[in-house]
Amino acid sequence: MSDIAIRCVGLSKRYRIGQTEGYRTLRDVISETAAAPFRWLRKTSSSNGNVNPAVESITPAVNSIWALNDVSFEINRGDVVGIIGRNGAGKSTLLKVLSRITKPTRGYADINGRVGSLLEVGTGFHPELTGRENIYLNGAILGIRKAEIERKFDEIVAFAEVEQFIDTPVKRYSSGMYVRLAFAVAAHMETEILLVDEVLAVGDAQFQKKCFSKMSQIRNQGKTIVLVSHNMAAVRSICNQGLHLQHGRAVLQADVNQVIDAYLARTEEAEGPMEVETENFVVNEVLIESSSSPILKTFAPCEIRVRFQPKIDVGDPGVYIGFLTNELHRLAGLDLKDFTSLPPLRAGQSAEIGFSVESLPFLAGSYQVEVHLKDMSRPLIERVPRYYRFDVAETPVYGGRHLGSWFGNVGLTATPIARLG
Amino acid sequence: MASIVEQAQPLDLSHDSEATRVFRIEPTKGWTAVGLRELWQYRELLYFLTWRDIKVRYKQTALGAAWAIIQPFFMMVVFSLFFGRLARVPSDGIPYPVFSFCALLPWQLFAHALTESSNSLVGNQNLITKVYFPRLVIPMAAVLGGLIDFLIAFAILLLLMLYYGIVPGWAIVTLPGFLLLAIGTALGVGLWLSALNVQYRDVRYTINFLVQFWLFATPVAYPSSLIPEKWRALYGLNPMAGVVEGFRWALLGKSEPPGMMLWVSVAVVVLLLLGGLYYFRRMEQEFADVV
Numbered sequence: 001m002s003d004i005a006i007r008c009v010g011l012s013k014r015y016r017i018g019q020t021e022g023y024r025t026l027r028d029v030i031s032e033t034a035a036a037p038f039r040w041l042r043k044t045s046s047s048n049g050n051v052n053p054a055v056e057s058i059t060p061a062v063n064s065i066w067a068l069n070d071v072s073f074e075i076n077r078g079d080v081v082g083i084i085g086r087n088g089a090g091k092s093t094l095l096k097v098l099s100r101i102t103k104p105t106r107g108y109a110d111i112n113g114r115v116g117s118l119l120e121v122g123t124g125f126h127p128e129l130t131g132r133e134n135i136y137l138n139g140a141i142l143g144i145r146k147a148e149i150e151r152k153f154d155e156i157v158a159f160a161e162v163e164q165f166i167d168t169p170v171k172r173y174s175s176g177m178y179v180r181l182a183f184a185v186a187a188h189m190e191t192e193i194l195l196v197d198e199v200l201a202v203g204d205a206q207f208q209k210k211c212f213s214k215m216s217q218i219r220n221q222g223k224t225i226v227l228v229s230h231n232m233a234a235v236r237s238i239c240n241q242g243l244h245l246q247h248g249r250a251v252l253q254a255d256v257n258q259v260i261d262a263y264l265a266r267t268e269e270a271e272g273p274m275e276v277e278t279e280n281f282v283v284n285e286v287l288i289e290s291s292s293s294p295i296l297k298t299f300a301p302c303e304i305r306v307r308f309q310p311k312i313d314v315g316d317p318g319v320y321i322g323f324l325t326n327e328l329h330r331l332a333g334l335d336l337k338d339f340t341s342l343p344p345l346r347a348g349q350s351a352e353i354g355f356s357v358e359s360l361p362f363l364a365g366s367y368q369v370e371v372h373l374k375d376m377s378r379p380l381i382e383r384v385p386r387y388y389r390f391d392v393a394e395t396p397v398y399g400g401r402h403l404g405s406w407f408g409n410v411g412l413t414a415t416p417i418a419r420l421g
Numbered sequence: 422m423a424s425i426v427e428q429a430q431p432l433d434l435s436h437d438s439e440a441t442r443v444f445r446i447e448p449t450k451g452w453t454a455v456g457l458r459e460l461w462q463y464r465e466l467l468y469f470l471t472w473r474d475i476k477v478r479y480k481q482t483a484l485g486a487a488w489a490i491i492q493p494f495f496m497m498v499v500f501s502l503f504f505g506r507l508a509r510v511p512s513d514g515i516p517y518p519v520f521s522f523c524a525l526l527p528w529q530l531f532a533h534a535l536t537e538s539s540n541s542l543v544g545n546q547n548l549i550t551k552v553y554f555p556r557l558v559i560p561m562a563a564v565l566g567g568l569i570d571f572l573i574a575f576a577i578l579l580l581l582m583l584y585y586g587i588v589p590g591w592a593i594v595t596l597p598g599f600l601l602l603a604i605g606t607a608l609g610v611g612l613w614l615s616a617l618n619v620q621y622r623d624v625r626y627t628i629n630f631l632v633q634f635w636l637f638a639t640p641v642a643y644p645s646s647l648i649p650e651k652w653r654a655l656y657g658l659n660p661m662a663g664v665v666e667g668f669r670w671a672l673l674g675k676s677e678p679p680g681m682m683l684w685v686s687v688a689v690v691v692l693l694l695l696g697g698l699y700y701f702r703r704m705e706q707e708f709a710d711v712v
Binding site for chain 2: 097101117119123124133143
């Protein structure tokens with residue numbers, strides 16, 4: 001046991017779906033309690049006769065989902081484990097159970113060592129308090145002793161680069177400063193096991209680099225880290241182990257590259273093979289990436305390129321790229337012919353064409369890309385028969401708070417106007 | 422030097438008492454222990470949350486901490502005018518302003534603590550869903566946050582006593598006991614209501630009503646000597662009755678010491694607190710999922 005930091009055995013967590021939608025009021029309980037005898041009567045009377053389906057459907061069935069379902073794994077001391085999986089696979093629930101925020105429904109987990117968890121940057125920050133005060137408060141919330149904070153205070157402030165504003169209420173901070181300070185406090189936790197949810201996707205590129213090097217530093221101190229991220233590049237560079245969750249089950253735990261490759265292969269299985277053919281084109285790959293950062297961020301530049309080979313000679317090659325929501329509502333589209341015209345391509349010649357986007361307008365979330373390949377000289381338009389998924393990470397827009405569905409999918413560059421009479 | 426110490430520490434830790442450091446996370450059913458030891462480990466968090474509540478309370482107010490004085494003071498003025506002057510409510514031979522102010526202090530502490538603690542879990546749901554710590558810390562901090570206000574207003578009471586020439590006797594040494602009783606009552610009820618509030622938001626609307634009702638059931642504006650002797654012990658079922666009469670006895674000295682009534686109050690508080698603690702601990706496991 002001494003080399004094992006975390007051991008989960010049959011860990012399961014059930015959520016009732018109905019309950020997550022708001023809370024029950026006393027009225028609900030009273031009416032349910034009052035209805036109970038009638039339900040019982042109905043049940044006993046229907047047990048000797050036929051069940052009346054109309055009556056039965058009145059009583060709502062308690063729907064539940066297993067966010068974690070019989071998850072078992074071991075994590076050795078000093079391992080850095082990346083948990084990957086699609087949204088709703090149970091990654092965050094697993095971290096919540098391991099950090100004792102919520103209890104498992106079944107199974108157990110043995111934790112060997114002090115646990116620090118960072119599920120959200122800046123939990124408990126109070127806008128009215130100054131940076132200095134928030135460091136102590138946030139430290140206490142994260143379980144860092146006052147003496148420890150005092151010892152590391154200067155280091156934290158320097159890391160966050162907020163020296164000048166340390167006695168200013170954080171409500172006057174820019175979102176970048178806020179996030180930097182919050183991460184700085186959390187990064188100085190002295191625990192043997194660190195649980196980190198998707199929090200590395202905050203701040204600008206430079207600060208992200210700093211976060212990554214801090215994580216590497218923590219790793220090099222021999223601490224155990226469990227990291228949830230959608231950012232495969234980050235997981236590959238920080239982690240040595242990977243754990244793939246799917247629908248609440250642990251699918252694979254192995255070397256990080258192996259797990260990521262298997263995960264990506266599986267994702268393709270679900271979404272279709274990477275290489276697809278149309279009548280006259282072979283599409284090898286559609287790449288959407290940022291040149292400056294490992295993840296896609298709102299209002300940051302990115303590139304989208306289609307790598308393909310025509311099966312025939314193409315006189316006037318072209319491409320249309322459509323950006324869609326997950327529900328396949330079209331958000332934007334780009335057609336190369338509106339920008340430039342390209343020289344002809346021979347059959348079998350490989351080409352990579354696409355666009356460099358100056359500022360990606362989409363808010364955090366996952367999106368789909370649709371591709372049409374063309375030969376305008378014939379004319380010929382062929383739709384590639386699959387969608388390509390990409391994710392925009394949670395990035396600070398409009399001051400940095402989490403944006404709900406009211407804000408749609410597209411970010412606007414805006415400044416407030418107030419003309420007060 | 423510092424960096425060497427820091428690097429050495431985790432290594433040291435990893436070698437001491439291997440077996441006892443393994444913590445098992447598993448489902449718990451039904452009643453669990455109160456976990457006082459863990460609460461003690463998180464005493465710094467209790468301190469900082471209390472400190473936050475105090476610090477934030479009067480931010481961006483023009484009068485600031487003066488509110489701690491204004492509220493009970495004006496209630497005292499209103500009480501003195503309507504109950505003391507017009508209704509001629511007896512005050513056990515004590516000048517009515519001191520009589521009511523002395524009762525208003527623990528009352529305000531209690532009412533504030535009760536309201537704040539009942540809403541505390543819902544108000545701190547961002548903490549509950551993102552970080553682990555013993556949840557008891559939250560309502561406790563909410564209760565303790567009112568102590569500063571109490572101390573400020575207490576200074577005014579001393580001035581008032583000076584003005585009326587009232588000198589407390591030896592009984593003043595029992596005052597911390599009565600203060601503890603007031604805090605215990607607020608925490609006991611606050612634990613129940615805060616845990617209930619997580620499940621049923623109805624509680625939020627009940628609290629104002631409850632506090633008002635409780636004020637009339639407590640001898641703040643009138644002396645408990647108005648209650649017939651034989652009902653006095655029963656009256657103690659309201660622990661705040663014991664607290665308020667205890668305050669008057671300890672500070673003003675002129676009322677008779679609260680006898681049987683006080684012991685009934687103490688018993689009720691102990692029951693409320695123990696029941697509240699266990700109920701809270703039982704519901705605690707679902708807080709993060711339900712809140």
